Amino acid sequence: MSDPSASDLGKEIARRRTFAIISHPDAGKTTLTERILRAGGAIQLAGNVRAKGERRRTRSDWMAIERDRGISVVSSVMTFDYGGCVFNLLDTPGHEDFSEDTYRTLTAVDAAVMVIDAAKGIEDRTRKLFEICRLRDIPIVTFINKMDREAQDPFALLDEIASSLALDTTPATWPIGRAATFVGTYDLLNGALKTATPVAEDDPRLVQMREELELAEAALPPFEREAFDAGHLTPVFFGSAIKEIGVTDLLDALVAFGPSPRAQAAESRTVTADEPAMTALVFKIQANMDPNHRDRIAFARICSGRLTRGMKLRHTRTGKSFAVHTPQFFFAQDRHLAEEAFAGDVVGIPNHGTLRIGDTLTEGEEIRFTGVPHFAPEILRRVRLDDAMKAKKLKQALVQLAEEGVVQLFRPQDGASPIVGVVGTLQLDVLQARLQAEYGVAIGFDSTPFSLARWVTGPRDKIEAFAMANRNAMADDLDDDPVFLATSSFMMRRTEEQNPDIRFHDIKQIGIDIA
Secondary structure, three states: OOOOOHHHHHHHHHOEEEEEEEEOOOOOHHHHHHHHHHHOOOOOOOOOOOOOHHHHOOOOOOOHHHHHHOOOOOOEEEEEEEOOEEEEEEEOOOOHHHHHHHHHHHOOOOEEEEEEEOOOEOOHHHHHHHHHHHHOOOOEEEEEEOOOOOOOOHHHHHHHHHHHHOOEEEEOEEEEOOHHHOOEEEEOOOOEEEEOOOOOOOOHHHHHHHHHHHHHHHHOOOOOHHHHHOOOEEEEEEOEOOOOEOHHHHHHHHHHHOOOOOOEEEOOOEEOOOOOOOEEEEEEEEEOOOOOOOOEEEEEEEEEOEEEOOOEEEEOOOOEEEEOOOOEEEEOOEEEEOOEEEOOOEEEEEOOOOOOOOOEEEOOOOOOEOOEEEEOOOEEEEEEEOOHHHHHHHHHHHHHHHHHOOOEEEEEOOOOOOEEEEOOHHHHHHHHHHHHHHHOOOEEEEEOOOOEEEEEEOOHHHHHHHHHHOHHHEEEOOOOOEEEEEOOHHHHHHHHHHOOOOEEEOEEEEOOOOO
8 A cells, every 4th residue: 555645644634533521420421422423323223321121232331340330431442434534432431430541541532522411510520530631731522411301501501611610611502492391402603403303483492592592692702713722612512412412513513623633742752643654652451352362452542644554663662563463443342454544543452461551652763652640549459369279360360450450450579469559449349340250260359558559769779778678568560660558648758758868659650660
């Protein structure tokens, strides 16, 4: 296949729309995801988290534990075409116990759709996810869902978004009717009326809408592309995912003004999407998507140029050559071979543990992308194995699931049983369920005397002396970097005061050697 010209490459990159959907649990994120996929022609029967039987089988929530509990616990990647654009949709976990997976996923997107429950408004989790987007200056599109139920006044919702998030709001659509009488939306950007059923000109709902629009246009700023791209203004869409009202409004807007692939920061420079040389960042690992084959898929965001099947790339962490024989596009758990992919695309790369979260792949340049962190866990537990004959299998499974980011794994330097670190207890449930289902290993958890984990940096001789003096409280992480385990915040402060030559970190930047 001949190389495309610079103009052809530019056109392909400009067609890419890579975005994540973020929300508080129960705001309707997964249902909206399903309706977007259906509107995009990707699936014939959209699933519904609250439905039963065949309709219950959502495509984005494909793990057994997700279907059993009606929640998302891993980020799903889905690629589809709509309106002349190639969409890469990343469905993130809504539950706060999986915030690290969500944070890493947001390193791979160019925009985010923030889903808000029309009755509940801004919730704690929404606020935290928004702050993550703000740290990365990610443009945000807001979708106010569940307008077919009892809801707050649209002006009150817009005001809450503006005041709670310090974000300018501009309505892109306006609801026609409320709750049981909600019938559609008016598209302010294109001047189009979109209703599920015909509505007469003198219908009270239309009369109310016109009066409200006069107020909205007088009181709220107009849509400005620059302010949106900078993350200062959010266009707001009203709708009902379950009734499929407002979903195409959202997709059409992403086609019209959704950001194309952004530049990505590396240690030595910033990489722009339209550079001809291919670069990619691994932001997620998923093990056992096909349990029959024990596969491991590295999800990579193409940051610049074009990836072609069979390319030989440089794996900058190891310095070795890495051949990409079977890159794949994903539709949740389903997949198909990707002959080529462009900047902005997310591809799955099968491997046997070679690739890790935070790795960079290039056509030869020695660069490493930044911005993919590990956060110190808030809960530490020892793993208790019920069947000693499966010790070897448990060790392998824990390493694989830790590389995937399900938990963080700490190996005590005194030889004690491994310790896992998590943000929330639901992660422990997921670890336990997946070890049983995917590896046939039954485990339990025992408490530890430790409540804090901190990565340790400083002069090598000082670290070695510190480790010898605190052997029972020292562990190695997955990368063999030293970690100090403290019994309390008081002990942590005291240890810091007593060891001024050593630094203790609650964030570890993946891809940068901290020791």
